[in-house]
Amino acid sequence: MAKVKSLADLKKMKEQLQSSISLREKSEHPEGMVQVKVAMATCGIASGAKDVMEFFTGNLEKRNVEAIVTQTGCMGYCYAEPTIEVRLPGQDPVVYGFVDVKKADEIIEKYIKQGELVDGIIPVNYETIDKK
């Protein structure tokens, strides 16, 4: 990777990265990219987040869903681990708690493929600083 040599470089990079990341969030074709984030902090992993992550990476491709599966840090819901966040193109993200492999399968079949909410949503109860 090339070095970031100046603040101007960094700003340019940020813009490019932001647009490529938002591109994958709001893909032009709605049947396009789905984004799945798996909370992989210590307590998530301890309750099985790794298996869930593997299930998503393996199965979404197999089932022809164009998706990006990434890991992330603590979402704050230790009591409901493993937790995942699913963002369908152009929609608000939805967080699911207590996701095991069976639940993950249901989420793929019902929510990701058909946009039908399934049981186990975790309501978000915080505000973020708006990132302008």
Place this chain on the structure above:
Amino acid sequence: MSKYKMHLLVCGGTGCHASASNQLLENLKKEVADKDLSGEVQVISTGCFGFCEKGPIVKTIPDNTFYTEVKPEDATDIVAEHVIKGRQVKRLLYKDPVRKEVISDSKDMGFYKKQLRIALRNCGFINPENIDEYIAADGYNALGKVLTEMTPEEATKVVIDSGLRGRGGGGFPAGVKWDIARKVESDQKYVVCNADEGDPGAFMDRSILEGDPHSVIEAMAINGYCIGADKGLVYIRAEYPLAIERLKIALDQAREYGLLGEDILGTGFNFEIEIRYGAGAFVCGEETALIHSMEGHRGEPTFKPPFPAQSGYLGKPTNVNNVETFANIPVIYNKGAEWFASIGTEKSKGTKVFALAGKINNVGLIEVPMGTTLREVIFEIGGGIKDGKKFKAVQTGGPSGGCLTEKHLDTPIDFDTLIASGSMMGSGGMIVMDEDDCMVSVARFYLDFTVEESCGKCTPCRVGNKRLYELLDVISKGNGTHAELDKLRNLSEVIKDTSLCGLGQTSPNPVLSTMDNFWDEYLSHVEDKMCPAGQCKELIRYEVVEENCVGCTACARNCPVNCISGERKEIHFIDQSLCIKCGACFEKCKFNAISVS
């Protein structure tokens, strides 16, 4: 894409479940089916909304109506009125307790603004192992800005103006500390990140390093520029393997991008960061002990002054800050000192991350503006006490803190109010206790921890805490008298006054605060030889309640010492002289025929 026009989200969390939310869910599904709406309206069970006190909860999507205290029979109205006619069922809407008005859109509920994520802004959002995602989220922008647009003095002033206070426990103003280190003349200075996190029940720092390691790296580099240091050290306990791994990955990526190392962003500023491992002793979190430990000596505290800012690592000026303190830094530059200072209370600015644990429904990591009350944290965000039990106390500040009670619930939390109530902010562990917790045992638990963790250097701490533990032990076994209670208090005062470091100076706090707030409980142990919470084994008795016993023999079959006698279908009897108080009989009896007293 969804074929449903409307969703009804019904809380299926433990709290709401206890108040018949499952019946409500069934009724709503049935109503929807009866009205032939199954294809258009979907009824879903969700996790806890954190609002259990007002449960069961129903939320409608897409119009965000929030119904509270919904009973199973309300299903008819919700479907008939809201779903079919599009009219909100007014009597079920949430009433704001402060403004006394009915709130119809959940986006307007104060409840949803209770948590604000500043230090945790990227945790759970970005991939911690990908520097690109951090950069896309404004990462390293603050560093760039500081290096190119500000002198060290100006940059330090921003932190002073923000009012940020150290999140490691003491709450010392971060900018003031930076300024002291900046002004000391020296050929070499150091930046240290304290990631020791030894408090029982605390995991904030670990989560930040696991979820957003770059924010700490960026802040350390900024600090280096401000005070004139080109070297940073992260002191982290070896028991945090995942945090260490993610930190290492982040350090490598930052070096690769030239955001660490020589001539950062072409400004001529150099900065490197190394990791140092601690063996996980609580006292090593104390800054002087931490520095000794990094130098390869025993992790023992030494007297201050000199402060680390004057003579720290290898005798050089060193600025020590906590992980969470650092995590706040980049935002302060990106959004401005004024923005930061506008959040929180007069003397405690910004937010605080708490690790909520214990007998609470929503165990987890939360971040709230300073000034939020304990009640809001425990009952709204934390979703209240598990299994519908009664709240008894909340322990904050770990072994340096104390137990607060019902009467403190409406105190706005900040550094100073917690100290005024006899506890401490500490690093942010918050352990919630219910009616089944015995306060004498709680104090004993913390003293046991302190005795284990004392470095042993000074007598009041080494010997005094051991004696405190023994006194508590005697009381919990029912052998205490008023003389022991007096000794507890006196000895506590002496230890506080005469210990060298913060560990000894605060170790009696759990004892003093439980004595202040739960004096009755100490008295019951001493005078009546009773443990009101039924926790102190020596003081409880398991007995058969004759009226209820049906003679099923379950207790006798499960008693590990065979001290229960009785024929089938006849009343059973426990031989108290043999009973080891394991509680097995109590657990097994299905007829409420075993009592604990």
